Amino acid sequence: MAATETRLLLLGSVMIFEPVNGYQIRRELLSWNVQEWAHVNPGSIYSGLATLTARGELERHDLLDGTRSVAVYTATPAGHDAFARMWRTAVETVDLLSPLGFHTALALMGLVPREVVADAFTARLSAIDAGVHRQVGGPTAVEHSPPHVRAMADLWMGLAQTEREWLVTTLRRVRAGELDLLGEQPSWAPRSDDPGWEMARDRARYLQMIAARG
Amino acid sequence: MAATETRLLLLGSVMIFEPVNGYQIRRELLSWNVQEWAHVNPGSIYSGLATLTARGELERHDLLDGTRSVAVYTATPAGHDAFARMWRTAVETVDLLSPLGFHTALALMGLVPREVVADAFTARLSAIDAGVHRQVGGPTAVEHSPPHVRAMADLWMGLAQTEREWLVTTLRRVRAGELDLLGEQPSWAPRSDDPGWEMARDRARYLQMIAARG
DNA sequence: CGTCTCATGTTCAATGTTGAACACTCGGCA
DNA sequence: TGCCGAGTGTTCAACATTGAACATGAGACG
Numbered sequence: 001m002a003a004t005e006t007r008l009l010l011l012g013s014v015m016i017f018e019p020v021n022g023y024q025i026r027r028e029l030l031s032w033n034v035q036e037w038a039h040v041n042p043g044s045i046y047s048g049l050a051t052l053t054a055r056g057e058l059e060r061h062d063l064l065d066g067t068r069s070v071a072v073y074t075a076t077p078a079g080h081d082a083f084a085r086m087w088r089t090a091v092e093t094v095d096l097l098s099p100l101g102f103h104t105a106l107a108l109m110g111l112v113p114r115e116v117v118a119d120a121f122t123a124r125l126s127a128i129d130a131g132v133h134r135q136v137g138g139p140t141a142v143e144h145s146p147p148h149v150r151a152m153a154d155l156w157m158g159l160a161q162t163e164r165e166w167l168v169t170t171l172r173r174v175r176a177g178e179l180d181l182l183g184e185q186p187s188w189a190p191r192s193d194d195p196g197w198e199m200a201r202d203r204a205r206y207l208q209m210i211a212a213r214g
Numbered sequence: 215m216a217a218t219e220t221r222l223l224l225l226g227s228v229m230i231f232e233p234v235n236g237y238q239i240r241r242e243l244l245s246w247n248v249q250e251w252a253h254v255n256p257g258s259i260y261s262g263l264a265t266l267t268a269r270g271e272l273e274r275h276d277l278l279d280g281t282r283s284v285a286v287y288t289a290t291p292a293g294h295d296a297f298a299r300m301w302r303t304a305v306e307t308v309d310l311l312s313p314l315g316f317h318t319a320l321a322l323m324g325l326v327p328r329e330v331v332a333d334a335f336t337a338r339l340s341a342i343d344a345g346v347h348r349q350v351g352g353p354t355a356v357e358h359s360p361p362h363v364r365a366m367a368d369l370w371m372g373l374a375q376t377e378r379e380w381l382v383t384t385l386r387r388v389r390a391g392e393l394d395l396l397g398e399q400p401s402w403a404p405r406s407d408d409p410g411w412e413m414a415r416d417r418a419r420y421l422q423m424i425a426a427r428g
Numbered sequence: 429c430g431t432c433t434c435a436t437g438t439t440c441a442a443t444g445t446t447g448a449a450c451a452c453t454c455g456g457c458a
Numbered sequence: 459t460g461c462c463g464a465g466t467g468t469t470c471a472a473c474a475t476t477g478a479a480c481a482t483g484a485g486a487c488g
Contacts, residue, residue, distance in 0.1 A: 001445085002444090002475095003443080003444060003445090003475095006444085006445090021466095021467070021468095022467065022468070023465095023466055023467045023468080024466095024467095026467090027466090037309070037310075037311040037312075038311075039312075041445075041446055041447055042446090042447070042448095042467090042468080042469095043445065043446055043447060043448095043468095043469085043470085044444080044445060044446075046467090046468065046469075047444070047445075048444090048445095051443090051444085066453085067452095067453090068452070068453080068466090068467085070466095070467075071467085071468085095251070096251075096313075097251040097252075097313055097314050097317050098251075098253075098312075098314060099311055099313075100311050100312060103311050103366065106362065106365075106366050106369075107362075107363070107366065109362045110360060110362060144402065144403060144404055145402065146324060146393075146394055146400065146402055147392065147393045147394060147401060147402060148320065148321075148323045148324060148393045148394070149321070151320075151380075151384055151387070151393065152317065152320050152321065154380065155320075155376075155377070155380045158376045158377075158379070158380055159373060159376055159377070161376075162369075162372045162373055162375075162376040163369070163372075163373070165372070166365075166368065166369045166372055170365055173365070178361065179360075179361045179362045179365065180360055180361060180362070186360065187361065188358065188359065188360055188361065189358060215475085216445095216474090217445095217473080217474060217475090220474085220475090235436095235437070235438095236437065236438070237435090237436055237437045237438080238436095238437095240437090241436090255475070255476055255477055256437090256438080256439095256476090256477075256478095257438095257439085257440085257474095257475065257476055257477060257478095258474080258475055258476075260437090260438065260439075261473095261474070261475075262474090262475095265473090265474085280483085281482090281483085282436090282437085282482070282483075284436095284437070285437085285438085
């Protein structure tokens with residue numbers, strides 16, 4: 001996973017679960033099956049958190065939990081700004097062969113206000129149309145290319161078309177007030193065996209400790 | 215671009231153009247517009263060639279071209295084996311959100327015999343069907359997930375379906391003897407402004423020099 | 429001829445990624 | 459009591475990627 005996508009995912013995860021430590025993020029991502037599509041190894045999580053801290057987008061609190069020291073992270077205001085910027089960029093950047101950034105952003109849609117989602121999706125739609133148009137009429141004349149290159153172009157067109165249709169449908173749903181976006185009540189029930197409540201307990205404890213120590 | 219895909223692309227490029235130097239590969243990839251989808255920087259080319267050489271998959275010849283020393287590469291027999299293995303793996307591995315390996319392999323289809331292409335495409339088709347089946351009936355029950363996660367799953371299904379249809383069509387074409395695969399005469403005419411002939415001259419010179427010096 | 433620019437061919441320090449391995453705690457169990 | 463195994467939380471050296479910058483030569487132009 002490229003640096004930008006990793007940072008987007010980590011920053012978003014911290015914003016959802018803060019205050020949170022590296023292992024908790026790892027476990028949560030595993031439980032979402034995020035590992036299936038975003039390939040995040042333990043090492044990337046810790047180094048990504050360190051990078052975000054160095055940039056001032058996260059704050060690191062070294063807490064003593066029992067006898068053991070734990071590195072717990074919270075997002076700074078600069079982190080919230082950076083997240084908003086990176087999210088928009090990820091949605092508006094069309095690269096059919098590296099769709100990871102877009103899908104990472106989709107997974108974090110719940111952190112973004114409804115109008116922003118609608119605007120960004122609209123922009124992506126234009127970008128896709130521009131790309132398709134460029135292919136069809138463009139200077140990259142596929143005429144003088146081997147036949148398998150033309151076949152690849154057909155596949156790309158098909159993928160673009162599929163994504164376009166999904167975007168149109170989903171944009172309509174966003175405008176209709178469906179999907180659960182920022183600050184809205186969830187319309188769904190988590191699984192009964194969700195391990196989330198364990199984390200909630202830890203978070204409460206971390207919050208107190210941070211408040212106590214500044 | 216991940217290490218594996220870079221190696222596949224470089225090894226394939228060397229097999230097509232050998233004997234060849236790093237700059238020529240760079241320029242050729244640019245002229246294919248490969249840079250648009252595979253993100254290959256000059257640095258990656260040179261370090262990738264060095265890695266492949268260290269693995270014994272390429273051989274490096276330091277030639278004196280005029281007054282200047284040039285690093286020119288050829289593929290070894292081990293390199294051909296490695297290419298065949300990596301190509302199959304790239305085609306048979308389905309990861310809808312990281313399709314770069316597959317598309318890199320498609321671009322290098324011309325280096326692979328027809329039956330191997332047909333077999334690999336068939337295997338990929340099964341892998342896609344297995345993936346779709348797992349999503350639909352699988353344990354990853356999307357039931358207890360936020361609505362946007364269900365929407366993402368819809369997109370994935372659509373993309374899988376699109377790719378599946380393309381694969382079926384293309385597999386039929388491969389079986390019908392279309393597309394230009396290994397060892398067959400090209401059915402297309404390159405552009406008249408193709409810079410390829412310059413490289414052909416250099417290659418001839420490199421070949422002689424290698425023969426002369428062993 | 430000088431020198432300017434462009435094309436050629438490559439290197440390198442900074443940065444990021446990988447995943448195995450480390451260190452520690454806790455509960456069970458003989 | 460003492461040992462084992464599983465879970466928690468993190469580190470690290472090896473490797474890969476990045477793209478700006480370097481070094482050199484060939485041709486254009488005054």
